[in-house]
Amino acid sequence: KAGVTQTPRYLIKTRGQQVTLSCSPISGHRSVSWYQQTPGQGLQFLFEYFSETQRNKGNFPGRFSGRQFSNSRSEMNVSTLELGDSALYLCASSLGAQGVGETQYFGPGTRLLVL
Amino acid sequence: GQNIDQPTEMTATEGAIVQINCTYQTSGFNGLFWYQQHAGEAPTFLSYNVLDGLEEKGRFSSFLSRSKGYSYLLLKELQMKDSASYLCAVRRSNSGYALNFGKGTSLLVTP
Numbered sequence: 001k002a003g004v005t006q007t008p009r010y011l012i013k014t015r016g017q018q019v020t021l022s023c024s025p026i027s028g029h030r031s032v033s034w035y036q037q038t039p040g041q042g043l044q045f046l047f048e049y050f051s052e053t054q055r056n057k058g059n060f061p062g063r064f065s066g067r068q069f070s071n072s073r074s075e076m077n078v079s080t081l082e083l084g085d086s087a088l089y090l091c092a093s094s095l096g097a098q099g100v101g102e103t104q105y106f107g108p109g110t111r112l113l114v115l
Numbered sequence: 116g117q118n119i120d121q122p123t124e125m126t127a128t129e130g131a132i133v134q135i136n137c138t139y140q141t142s143g144f145n146g147l148f149w150y151q152q153h154a155g156e157a158p159t160f161l162s163y164n165v166l167d168g169l170e171e172k173g174r175f176s177s178f179l180s181r182s183k184g185y186s187y188l189l190l191k192e193l194q195m196k197d198s199a200s201y202l203c204a205v206r207r208s209n210s211g212y213a214l215n216f217g218k219g220t221s222l223l224v225t226p
Contacts, residue, residue, distance in 0.1 A: 043216035
Protein backbone atom coordinates (compact mmCIF):
# COMPACT_ATOMS: atom_id res chain seq x y z
CA LYS A 1 0.00 0.00 0.00
CA ALA A 2 1.20 3.47 -0.78
CA GLY A 3 1.72 5.74 2.20
CA VAL A 4 0.35 9.19 2.86
CA THR A 5 1.35 11.64 0.15
CA GLN A 6 1.50 15.40 0.40
CA THR A 7 1.99 18.03 -2.26
CA PRO A 8 3.83 20.20 -2.73
CA ARG A 9 6.83 19.22 -0.63
CA TYR A 10 8.28 22.73 -0.50
CA LEU A 11 6.70 26.11 -0.93
CA ILE A 12 7.82 29.71 -0.66
CA LYS A 13 5.24 32.46 -0.30
CA THR A 14 5.22 36.10 0.75
CA ARG A 15 3.26 37.72 3.56
CA GLY A 16 -0.37 38.34 2.73
CA GLN A 17 -0.63 35.58 0.14
CA GLN A 18 -2.69 32.45 0.58
CA VAL A 19 -1.65 28.84 0.15
CA THR A 20 -3.34 25.48 -0.39
CA LEU A 21 -1.73 22.21 0.63
CA SER A 22 -2.91 18.78 -0.43
CA CYS A 23 -2.92 15.38 1.27
CA SER A 24 -3.86 11.95 -0.05
CA PRO A 25 -4.38 9.40 2.75
CA ILE A 26 -3.54 5.73 2.71
CA SER A 27 -6.03 3.80 0.60
CA GLY A 28 -9.02 2.85 2.74
CA HIS A 29 -8.35 5.47 5.39
CA ARG A 30 -11.17 7.90 5.90
CA SER A 31 -9.79 10.22 8.60
CA VAL A 32 -7.26 12.94 7.81
CA SER A 33 -5.66 15.17 10.42
CA TRP A 34 -3.41 18.16 9.90
CA TYR A 35 -0.59 19.32 12.15
CA GLN A 36 1.80 22.25 12.18
CA GLN A 37 5.38 21.64 13.32
CA THR A 38 7.73 24.45 14.31
CA PRO A 39 10.98 24.36 16.31
CA GLY A 40 9.48 26.50 19.05
CA GLN A 41 6.06 24.94 19.49
CA GLY A 42 6.62 21.40 18.28
CA LEU A 43 3.75 19.51 16.67
CA GLN A 44 0.37 21.19 17.07
CA PHE A 45 -3.00 19.82 15.97
CA LEU A 46 -4.85 21.91 13.41
CA PHE A 47 -7.99 19.92 12.51
CA GLU A 48 -9.32 16.50 11.62
CA TYR A 49 -11.70 15.51 8.83
CA PHE A 50 -13.79 12.39 8.50
CA SER A 51 -16.36 11.69 5.79
CA GLU A 52 -15.99 15.24 4.43
CA THR A 53 -16.82 16.76 7.84
CA GLN A 54 -14.55 18.54 10.27
CA ARG A 55 -14.64 16.41 13.39
CA ASN A 56 -12.15 18.25 15.60
CA LYS A 57 -10.36 21.57 15.56
CA GLY A 58 -7.27 22.87 17.34
CA ASN A 59 -6.55 26.38 18.59
CA PHE A 60 -5.60 28.12 15.39
CA PRO A 61 -7.07 31.31 13.92
CA GLY A 62 -9.75 31.23 11.26
CA ARG A 63 -7.11 31.91 8.58
CA PHE A 64 -6.46 28.18 8.74
CA SER A 65 -9.15 26.10 7.10
CA GLY A 66 -9.52 22.74 5.45
CA ARG A 67 -11.81 20.42 3.62
CA GLN A 68 -12.10 16.79 2.65
CA PHE A 69 -13.37 15.33 -0.57
CA SER A 70 -15.49 12.23 -1.15
CA ASN A 71 -12.35 10.21 -2.00
CA SER A 72 -10.91 11.17 1.45
CA ARG A 73 -8.26 13.43 -0.04
CA SER A 74 -7.91 16.61 1.98
CA GLU A 75 -6.70 20.14 1.46
CA MET A 76 -5.81 22.82 3.93
CA ASN A 77 -5.72 26.50 3.19
CA VAL A 78 -3.97 29.34 4.95
CA SER A 79 -5.06 32.84 3.99
CA THR A 80 -3.27 36.14 4.61
CA LEU A 81 0.03 34.43 5.37
CA GLU A 82 2.19 35.70 8.23
CA LEU A 83 5.89 35.14 8.84
CA GLY A 84 4.98 32.92 11.79
CA ASP A 85 3.17 30.52 9.51
CA SER A 86 6.53 29.24 8.27
CA ALA A 87 6.49 25.61 9.37
CA LEU A 88 6.33 21.99 8.35
CA TYR A 89 2.70 21.02 7.75
CA LEU A 90 2.06 17.35 8.33
CA CYS A 91 -0.94 15.32 7.30
CA ALA A 92 -1.82 12.07 9.06
CA SER A 93 -4.35 9.45 8.07
CA SER A 94 -6.26 6.83 10.02
CA LEU A 95 -8.93 4.26 9.27
CA GLY A 96 -11.52 6.39 11.00
CA ALA A 97 -13.25 3.79 13.11
CA GLN A 98 -11.83 5.35 16.31
CA GLY A 99 -10.87 1.92 17.56
CA VAL A 100 -8.71 1.55 20.64
CA GLY A 101 -5.10 2.19 19.70
CA GLU A 102 -5.91 3.13 16.14
CA THR A 103 -2.81 4.76 14.80
CA GLN A 104 -2.20 7.84 12.71
CA TYR A 105 0.29 7.51 9.85
CA PHE A 106 2.08 10.67 8.83
CA GLY A 107 2.97 11.95 5.40
CA PRO A 108 6.36 13.53 4.57
CA GLY A 109 5.01 17.03 5.09
CA THR A 110 4.99 20.30 3.18
CA ARG A 111 7.65 22.77 4.25
CA LEU A 112 6.26 26.30 3.92
CA LEU A 113 8.49 29.36 4.06
CA VAL A 114 6.82 32.75 4.30
CA LEU A 115 9.01 35.72 3.37
CA GLY B 116 -6.02 21.76 28.16
CA GLN B 117 -3.05 19.59 28.86
CA ASN B 118 0.68 19.78 29.51
CA ILE B 119 3.04 17.20 28.15
CA ASP B 120 6.61 17.37 29.35
CA GLN B 121 9.65 15.46 28.20
CA PRO B 122 13.38 16.22 28.36
CA THR B 123 14.70 18.34 25.52
CA GLU B 124 17.87 16.39 24.83
CA MET B 125 19.55 13.15 25.84
CA THR B 126 22.80 11.48 24.90
CA ALA B 127 23.59 7.78 25.18
CA THR B 128 26.23 5.35 23.99
CA GLU B 129 25.82 2.76 21.28
CA GLY B 130 24.80 -0.59 22.79
CA ALA B 131 23.46 0.98 25.97
CA ILE B 132 19.90 1.38 27.29
CA VAL B 133 18.14 4.74 27.49
CA GLN B 134 14.84 5.73 29.10
CA ILE B 135 12.92 8.77 27.84
CA ASN B 136 10.31 10.04 30.28
CA CYS B 137 7.06 11.81 29.56
CA THR B 138 4.65 13.33 32.05
CA TYR B 139 1.24 14.65 31.19
CA GLN B 140 -1.81 16.32 32.68
CA THR B 141 -5.05 15.83 30.83
CA SER B 142 -8.76 15.29 31.21
CA GLY B 143 -10.40 12.32 29.52
CA PHE B 144 -7.23 10.36 28.80
CA ASN B 145 -7.62 7.94 25.87
CA GLY B 146 -4.15 6.68 25.14
CA LEU B 147 -0.52 7.65 24.91
CA PHE B 148 1.58 7.28 21.77
CA TRP B 149 5.29 7.40 21.07
CA TYR B 150 6.61 8.45 17.67
CA GLN B 151 10.14 8.61 16.28
CA GLN B 152 11.13 11.41 13.94
CA HIS B 153 14.43 11.56 12.11
CA ALA B 154 15.58 14.98 10.97
CA GLY B 155 13.74 16.08 7.86
CA GLU B 156 11.38 13.10 7.92
CA ALA B 157 7.82 12.35 9.02
CA PRO B 158 7.08 10.95 12.49
CA THR B 159 6.74 7.17 12.52
CA PHE B 160 4.65 5.24 15.04
CA LEU B 161 6.54 3.32 17.74
CA SER B 162 4.10 2.31 20.44
CA TYR B 163 0.74 2.84 22.11
CA ASN B 164 -0.40 2.45 25.74
CA VAL B 165 -3.91 2.89 27.08
CA LEU B 166 -3.75 0.58 30.12
CA ASP B 167 -1.16 0.66 32.88
CA GLY B 168 1.89 -1.46 32.34
CA LEU B 169 4.63 -2.26 29.92
CA GLU B 170 4.28 -2.88 26.19
CA GLU B 171 7.30 -4.51 24.55
CA LYS B 172 8.16 -4.41 20.87
CA GLY B 173 11.59 -5.72 20.10
CA ARG B 174 14.23 -3.27 21.26
CA PHE B 175 11.59 -0.71 22.21
CA SER B 176 9.28 -0.83 25.23
CA SER B 177 6.81 1.70 26.57
CA PHE B 178 5.36 1.99 30.04
CA LEU B 179 2.30 3.82 31.31
CA SER B 180 1.01 4.80 34.74
CA ARG B 181 -2.30 6.61 34.37
CA SER B 182 -2.59 7.49 38.06
CA LYS B 183 0.77 9.25 37.91
CA GLY B 184 0.33 10.76 34.44
CA TYR B 185 3.63 9.19 33.48
CA SER B 186 5.06 7.20 30.63
CA TYR B 187 8.51 6.21 29.47
CA LEU B 188 10.02 4.83 26.30
CA LEU B 189 12.86 2.37 26.82
CA LEU B 190 15.33 1.76 24.02
CA LYS B 191 17.68 -1.19 24.41
CA GLU B 192 20.87 -2.11 22.52
CA LEU B 193 21.10 1.37 21.11
CA GLN B 194 22.21 1.76 17.52
CA MET B 195 23.50 4.85 15.76
CA LYS B 196 20.33 4.94 13.65
CA ASP B 197 18.31 5.50 16.85
CA SER B 198 19.57 9.09 16.90
CA ALA B 199 16.29 10.96 16.36
CA SER B 200 13.61 12.97 18.09
CA TYR B 201 11.15 10.97 20.20
CA LEU B 202 7.69 12.42 20.54
CA CYS B 203 5.22 11.64 23.31
CA ALA B 204 1.57 12.29 22.39
CA VAL B 205 -1.69 12.01 24.32
CA ARG B 206 -5.16 11.42 22.91
CA ARG B 207 -8.21 12.63 24.80
CA SER B 208 -11.49 10.74 24.82
CA ASN B 209 -13.54 13.59 23.39
CA SER B 210 -11.12 14.67 20.70
CA GLY B 211 -11.38 12.02 18.01
CA TYR B 212 -7.96 11.42 16.53
CA ALA B 213 -6.40 14.68 17.68
CA LEU B 214 -3.05 14.03 19.30
CA ASN B 215 -1.43 16.50 21.63
CA PHE B 216 2.32 16.23 21.37
CA GLY B 217 5.13 17.07 23.70
CA LYS B 218 7.97 19.05 22.18
CA GLY B 219 10.04 15.94 21.71
CA THR B 220 13.29 14.57 23.09
CA SER B 221 16.30 14.75 20.80
CA LEU B 222 18.39 11.62 21.38
CA LEU B 223 21.99 11.48 20.24
CA VAL B 224 23.65 8.06 20.17
CA THR B 225 27.43 8.24 20.28
CA PRO B 226 29.98 5.54 19.38
